[in-house]
Amino acid sequence: MSTHNDSYGAAWLAALTDHAEPLAGYPASVRVIDAELGHRAARYIAVVPDSQARFPRARAGEVGLAEGWALARALHDAVEADESAAHKRVIVAVVDVPSQAYGRTEEAYGLHQALAAAAEGTIRARRAGHPVVTLIAGKAMSGGFLAHGYQANRLVALSGEGVQVHAMGKQAAARITQRSVEGVEQLAREITPMAYDIDSYERLGLLHARLDIAPTASDDAKAVERVRQALADAVADIGDTRDLSARIGQGERTATAAVRQRLAEVWAG
Amino acid sequence: MTDVAALLQRQSFVELPARSRCQHLLDDADQRELLGPFERLTSPWLPKQNIVTQSDDGVVIMRGTLGDTKVVIAAVEPAFQGGSMGEVGGAKIAGALACALADAENGDPVVPILLLETGGVRLQEANCGLAAIAEIHDMIVALREHGPVIGVITGPVGCFGGMSIAAGLCSELIVTREARLGLNGPQVIEQEAGVDEFDSRDRPMIWSLLGGEQRVATGLAEALVGDDVAAIRDLLARHVTASPKPLARTTDIARFEALLETVAPTERATARTTRDAFAQTTGAA
Numbered sequence: 001m002s003t004h005n006d007s008y009g010a011a012w013l014a015a016l017t018d019h020a021e022p023l024a025g026y027p028a029s030v031r032v033i034d035a036e037l038g039h040r041a042a043r044y045i046a047v048v049p050d051s052q053a054r055f056p057r058a059r060a061g062e063v064g065l066a067e068g069w070a071l072a073r074a075l076h077d078a079v080e081a082d083e084s085a086a087h088k089r090v091i092v093a094v095v096d097v098p099s100q101a102y103g104r105t106e107e108a109y110g111l112h113q114a115l116a117a118a119a120e121g122t123i124r125a126r127r128a129g130h131p132v133v134t135l136i137a138g139k140a141m142s143g144g145f146l147a148h149g150y151q152a153n154r155l156v157a158l159s160g161e162g163v164q165v166h167a168m169g170k171q172a173a174a175r176i177t178q179r180s181v182e183g184v185e186q187l188a189r190e191i192t193p194m195a196y197d198i199d200s201y202e203r204l205g206l207l208h209a210r211l212d213i214a215p216t217a218s219d220d221a222k223a224v225e226r227v228r229q230a231l232a233d234a235v236a237d238i239g240d241t242r243d244l245s246a247r248i249g250q251g252e253r254t255a256t257a258a259v260r261q262r263l264a265e266v267w268a269g
Numbered sequence: 270m271t272d273v274a275a276l277l278q279r280q281s282f283v284e285l286p287a288r289s290r291c292q293h294l295l296d297d298a299d300q301r302e303l304l305g306p307f308e309r310l311t312s313p314w315l316p317k318q319n320i321v322t323q324s325d326d327g328v329v330i331m332r333g334t335l336g337d338t339k340v341v342i343a344a345v346e347p348a349f350q351g352g353s354m355g356e357v358g359g360a361k362i363a364g365a366l367a368c369a370l371a372d373a374e375n376g377d378p379v380v381p382i383l384l385l386e387t388g389g390v391r392l393q394e395a396n397c398g399l400a401a402i403a404e405i406h407d408m409i410v411a412l413r414e415h416g417p418v419i420g421v422i423t424g425p426v427g428c429f430g431g432m433s434i435a436a437g438l439c440s441e442l443i444v445t446r447e448a449r450l451g452l453n454g455p456q457v458i459e460q461e462a463g464v465d466e467f468d469s470r471d472r473p474m475i476w477s478l479l480g481g482e483q484r485v486a487t488g489l490a491e492a493l494v495g496d497d498v499a500a501i502r503d504l505l506a507r508h509v510t511a512s513p514k515p516l517a518r519t520t521d522i523a524r525f526e527a528l529l530e531t532v533a534p535t536e537r538a539t540a541r542t543t544r545d546a547f548a549q550t551t552g553a554a
Contacts, residue, residue, distance in 0.1 A: 054529075054534050055534045056534060056535060057462065057466075065529055065532075066526075066529055069522055069525050069526050069529065070526075072519070072522050073522045073526070076520070076522060099461075100452055100453065102453055102457065102458045102461040102462040102466075102467075103458065103462055103466055103467070104458070104466055104467050104478070104537060104538055105532065105534060105536075105537075105538045106452070106453075107451045107452065107453065107458070107467075107478060107479060108478045108538035108539075108540075108543045109528070109529070109532060109538065109543060109546075110437075110487070110489045111451075111452040111453075112433035112434055112436065112437045112450065112451060112452040113437045113489055113518055113519070113525075114525070115434050115437070115452060116406075116434045116435075116436075116437030116438045116518070116519055117437075117518075117519040117520075117522065117525070119403075119406050119410075119434055119438070120406075120410050120438060120519045120520075123406065123407050123410040123411070124410065127410070127411060142390075142399070142430075142431075143430070143431060143434065143452055143453075145399070146399070146402065146403055146406065146431050146434055147434070150399075150400075150403040151403060151406065151407060165396055165399075166395055166396065166399075167389075167390040167392060167395040167396065167398060167399045167430075167431075168390070168392060168395065168457070169461070171460060171461075172456075172457050172460040172461055173392050173395070175456065175457075175460050176392055176454075176456060176457065176460075177392050177393065187318060187393075190317065191314055191317055191318065191393070191394075192396075193314060193356070193394050193395050193396040193397040193398075194314075194392075194393065194394070194395050194396075195396075200396075201396060204396055204397065204400065206396075206400055243407070244403075244404055244407055247400075248404060253356060253397060253400070254313070255310070255312075255313050255356045255357050255360065256356055256357075256359075256360040256397070256401070258310065259304065259310055259357055259360035259361055259364055260360055260363075260364040260367070262304060262308065262310070263303060263304060263330075263361070263364040263365060263367075263368060264364070264368060266303050266304070267303065267332075267365075267368040269301060269332075
């Protein structure tokens with residue numbers, strides 16, 4: 001992550017949209033930009049750090065109350081605007097979220113509900129026929145990722161240090177599982193789903209594509225063009241599909257495939 | 270019947286394990302567990318960490334009827350690994366919901382009931398749990414187009430993490446006073462934000478903010494019920510026949526954003542201030 005008020009997510013959002021102005025009416029931590037992908041209209045959305053954000057527990061790029069509801073609105077408005085459109089705009093989620101917000105006020109006012117609204121926003125957009133693609137440009141962590149990005153039809157990731165997917169930060173994971181941080185790191189090397197790095201995540205079969213591009217390369221025009229092409233390829237691959245079937249039961253998630261197949265066999269009795 | 274007699278005859282739901290919960294809620298005839306323990310579908314990841322598996326991976330899927338309505342119950346077992354969602358248990362829930370969706374799309378709806386005693390992702394299977402939970406979210410939203418998807422949180426674990434988002438997506442949420450519903454578990458908030466922000470040992474504070482009574486008072490859950498098998502069953506029987514309708518908790522964005530405007534972010538939230546704010550902006554009392 002770069003310094004002060006910026007993030008990989010903010011940098012890639014700017015690069016992919018040729019530094020277009022974000023739409024007004026959103027908190028500074030949620031940038032929504034209407035631009036193009038290929039020659040198709042696209043709404044780009046990123047959650048970014050804002051050191052002045054109203055809620056102090058969500059100033060480092062976390063998805064908090066304001067971010068959750070703003071994401072929901074950005075998605076809901078796109079679906080409504082394109083309701084009768086023949087070609088619904090693409091949704092691109094640019095993801096660099098360190099986590100959800102951790103705080104008392106957040107829990108009291110229903111952070112889980114804000115994140116549910118955000119996740120539902122993406123689900124509804126996808127199921128209404130908007131192709132939804134996520135670019136994992138940095139951290140894709142836990143509830144932050146569930147609210148912003150995980151519901152895309154296709155997940156595309158950059159590579160290298162700084163690109164991570166996980167359910168919980170190492171310190172908290174160590175405490176909850178009653179292990180040392182070293183113990184968590186050791187297990188992360190041996191157990192694929194416990195790893196934080198994107199190469200391990202790829203082995204779970206959840207990625208559509210992993211690009212050999214570092215998250216720091218957002219000022220490299222060639223890298224940006226390759227990312228654009230990969231996102232456009234993902235949109236082409238989506239075609240008319242609206243569900244998550246492309247990533248279910250792939251890679252090392254063999255137990256997922258077995259459970260689903262067996263359930264389908266015994267469901268009707 | 271006197272109150273004492275009623276009390277003596279009351280059967281606790283909270284004390285029941287997941288399989289018994291399903292059996293008590295469904296009509297006696299035609300109960301059928303899917304992928305039960307004899308199928309031996311266990312976690313492939315826990316043995317590598319020297320953790321004993323359970324032959325149902327802590328999730329029970331049971332089909333049957335409730336009154337005249339076809340239902341499928343997915344129950345998380347609170348006694349196994351904190352009710353956590355691993356790859357197999359997560360796939361059982363997501364897969365059962367996918368089957369229910371296929372039936373609903375063919376005009377033969379099966380109403381899902383989710384018994385959510387869960388701390389969320391099983392950290393020993395982290396990314397597999399997170400992926401399965403995303404798939405569960407997708408299915409709940411899709412199924413709501415066809416009818417109710419009912420969540421029940423009774424205790425003792427409560428409902429946290431990615432599964433609290435699943436609860437937030439349910440069309441009706443039934444809770445007891447013992448239930449807790451929140452995104453982050455108290456220990457995690459304390460670890461990440463410090464004990465001044467959230468003291469995980471302060472049980473009165475935790476229940477006053479995350480408890481079932483408060484969640485109903487603020488409109489984040491629909492119904493409060495006692496720890497009583499018969500009462501929960503009666504309430505579910507009324508809810509399974511509900512028609513599909515937009516869910517204010519996820520779609521009434523403007524009202525929630527207006528609510529946030531009234532919050533003083535640096536003041537310590539209490540049960541009272543939270544209820545007042547909700548009452549002013551969302552009509553909940």
